[in-house]
Amino acid sequence: MLDRRHRLTSATGFATAVRRGRRAGRRTLVVHVHQSPEPGPPLVGFVVGRAVGNAVTRNSVKRRLRHLARERLASLPGSAVLVVRALPPAAAATYAELGSDLDSALSRLGAAAGTAVPSGTLR
């Protein structure tokens, strides 16, 4: 799971990443990546709306995405802001499906050497 330092917590951070950042969509999720001008560690945030499910499934999807993002944190460049938005099919997807969708979306944006990091092998 993600450390507190790598969490995106401000509303403006979300807004600029979603509006200014580059975007790649897959079946279960949409990924936004924005290079912040401020130096700092890479930040990750998640958007899981009510359409995904009730509070239990939303929490579950969020926790899985946090674990997946943590395993790919080292491949992100410094000061990158990553926002993962979950779509309704994410509620029924398995951990491996979410992982491969995240990998392919990240490699499409060239933001990560995601292809070299198979699921679960980092650390």
Add this chain to the structure above:
RNA sequence: UGAGCCGGCCGGGCGGCCGCGGCGAGGAGACUCGUCGAGGAAGGUCCGGGCUCCACAGGGCAAGGUGGUGGGUAACACCCACCCGGGGUGACCCGCGGGACAGUGCCACAGAGAACAGACCGCCGUCUGCUCCGGCAGGCGGCAAGGGUGAAACGGUGGUGUAAGAGACCACCAGCGUUCCGGGUGACCGGAACGGCUCGGUAAACCCCACCUGGAGCAAGGUCAAGAAGAGAGUCGGGAGACCGGCUCUCGCGCGAGCGAUCGAGGGCGGCCCGCCCGAGCUCGCGGGUAGACCGCACGAGGCUGUCGGCAACGGCAGCCCUAGAUGGAUGGUCGCCGACCGCGACGCCGCAAGGCCCGCGGAGACAGAACCCGGCCUACAGGCCGGCUCAUCCC
């Protein structure tokens, strides 16, 4: 053994790898170690409280809630016990359970008639006409006993009575009212006498009666930090005056429109009116911005065990325990094994058989995530466990 009633409880377990939040310790720090970390409903937000701020002259009229009795409780619309009515052979269950002689409204369909009811068929008397002398038809009048309709037809059964009938009268029964006796804290129950003789339902229709009810909510509220020129009022000083300066208090985004300083906008006193108090800003539309840290905040109507009182809900006493506290929101992710459930298949074992044991494969594994905290209610829930009781049948 079968069928059923009631109550309580659990809500998979173990392990590997990788993680997150709070607290404590160590360390200059990175970090390391230890420890704790979702529910029976955490849910809906329907009641009741604690806590916080505001208000706390009053009167009248409205509004909302509760509704058998007694207890429990901080309180309740909750819980317990009992009463009454209804259902069940029974365990037990159900009841939004005050009032229908204060008033108003509504009772569909069917039916002649549905609320001081009602002559359709029918029964009876009388008059007229006809007559095959049995009666028939029509007019006038009496009758609620019988038929039929209905959820309900203005007490029931038997008799007296009568032209035929009728609580018109009589006996018994049911019901209502009054008085008295006994029991119970009480709702109420049991009994006796007398009375007029009989009166529909609906109050989750208006209504009447009794009792209760301040407003807003943890984004409550408080402390600190940050912050821009100002605006208004009061008061003091200077000045001929416009005005200037000091102190105190209140307010604070921009644009547009409207109302307003004693003939007073607006606010408070639950909603309205009267009345009282405070009073200089207020209202509406469009557009935009912000919501940082800490406290509140987790020791509480707290939990567990024992004992005593009580039918019980619950309460008293003693001992032990401290048990989530996030704020883009921790309490987990993933893999394996085991145990329980369902389906299919086969070697073997038990059994007359239905079937059971064992093994393998596949499937399913619910409802649902704390956000100030408690007590309830309601709703959702795969599967499983335990206890008590009733009825039927069989055996001793």
